[in-house]
Amino acid sequence: MTIPRCLQGSRTALVVSLICAPVAQLDRANASGALGREFESLRAHQQTLRHEALPPAQQGRSLYMTRPDLQAISPFFIVSNVDRTIAFYHDKLGFEVRFKEPDPAPFFAIIGRGGAQILFKSDKDVSPLPNSRRHPFMRWDAFVYAPDPDALAADFADHGAAFRAPLTDTHDGLRGFEICDPDGYVLFFGRPRPVPEGGRTLDP
Secondary structure, eight states, X not given: OOOOTTXXXXXXXXXXXXXXXXXXXXXXXXXXXXXXXXXXXXXXXHHHHHHHHSOGGGTTXXXXXXXXXXXXXXXXXXXXXXXXXXXXXXXHHOOEEEEEESSSSOSEEEEEETTEEEEEXXXXXXXXXXXXXXXXXXXEEEEEEOSOHHHHXXXXXXXXXXXXXXXXXXXXXXXXXXXXXXXXXXXXXXXXXXXXXXXXXXXX
């Protein structure tokens, strides 16, 4: 903010500039003793001005509120047979059934393992459409973050899972592997590789 020349150097200029200043700057000014007892009223006035400048939908929120966090996202796959899909993910990949409806012969289900969760639904008039059928180079339908892809691959192999692509360091900086489910949905299980100190080498 630009202070008019007639006010420059005055205490009024200090007050005006600090009302429009970042909170951290206002705190520093108070710590130096420049504001004294006027600090709290200045800070309250600053909050009021900034609050009134917000769109109406946001005016009920605190100016110092942090953004709500997000923890996970669950893909929603249209499948040809929910029971068959549940059996694959449970028997081969160790997912648990968290919900299915109705039982027996469900048309909807939720499965999960740890923080990973997938929703399935079937309909006799709708066929599955994995990304691999639309474009071979954009085949992943889900990226599942795995802190230890080596151990996870060994666990899947022990349960008889077939790998569409084996555990490897990819050309784009990831370590992981691909699994293809009965309807052709491709899931990549893995994580980004650590960046070497002193450089960013992505190729294995």
